[in-house]
Amino acid sequence: MAPAAKKKSNPRNYDLGNGIVRFSRSKVYHKKALYKFVGKKVAAQKKPAKPRVVEKQIGGEKNGGKRFVLVQKRRAVYPTQDKIAKRPAKQLFKNHQRYLRPSITPGTVLILLAGGHKGKRVVFLKQLSSGLLLVTGPFGINACPLRRISQRYVIGTETKIDISGVKIPETINDEYFRRQRQKRAKKEEGDIFQKKKEGYKVSDTRKADQKEVDKQVIAAIKKHADRKLLVGYLASMFGLRSSQYPHRLKF
Template structure:
């Protein structure tokens, strides 16, 4: 005999969240509907939360009674003054002659810290600079340096942005990338020491040299200009190999900007 009655599916066992100790969070009464518009207005929430009950009310500050440090005691004798202040908490009888030696644990200096980069910051990625003299320009990421900074270039022939180091905090990474896998840049250019400026000590001011000395502005050396031309040639050669090379040249030369009702955190670059 075949049983024609279908077996009912097993009901899921209901677990009590309160018994297990799991806290259930409810939805807030006033939630964001989108674009900064909330479900209830401020006046509506003023009545919902019954804030009017607490407006203007102040709680009196409880003043704790201060414990006396010393007590005045009577002392017998004619020449003893009659009274004397006696400390309630007596001082220590002996004090150490030298301070205890504190153990200072060895701390890692900044150069020994582990550098962490965002996964979107891959060499060849086109970045948007957000700060500095070249803010708003689109640049090409060449390498992630040991100091935690990013080595970028315009290239200089396209948007006048030279080789420079930039912090990853002031950069937006786009989805556009250039293939730099086969490109070999000069070894000196890819090091942090190459970009450190030499600060000369000021000479002591004489009586007549107060207004004659002026602040020296930074000027790139001739070697820096030669290296810039070499790097530009390599990067532009990699751009020319891209299928959208004409679009990339106009994209790198154009400045980045936002109009009204445009928010960068809602955009996909």
């Protein structure tokens, strides 16, 4: 019969949240009866020291009659190099657990605080595997295309759109937004003038994906009870006037 697995007992003085524990220090002092051990001294027991050498008798003439031999002999051979220590496996960033603020859910209208489209109000679609948020304007309302942005640079509002019927293509992931950088060509004898760098051009696939997603998001906006106000809300830019403070506003 295999031995039964031991049950792990939870500590009595557990954390209640925000660094507050169940029992105070004085309560634990009395519950553990630590007052019984105050001022109590126990004499330390000294362990008998093991001898490093042992005396051995040696026979024969002119040998001295005895020798002192080490109990633990020294090594005869030493390695020329130290062994490579095994290091713990790297916790790659792509394997980290992703978190999302509870105020940000699919369909929430966000305010962008950084990037080329800062100040615009966008619709949150989903969280990618890297932890970045996938958002869209939609492009037809405020000219903000499908973009990735960190949740640190957005403000979550209470305005929400039902996008349960919106189907986002599986190809739209972190790899989808990665720029393809071409290697610099080596200069040859005939190349006197430096070639101009080609600017970024939106591919046809991204244009098609943008139209497909925007069509579904705009249809969801039209189903909203306040669709006229919502379209104007998404088209307007966010800004603060004098004597307006972000921590006092309710978004």
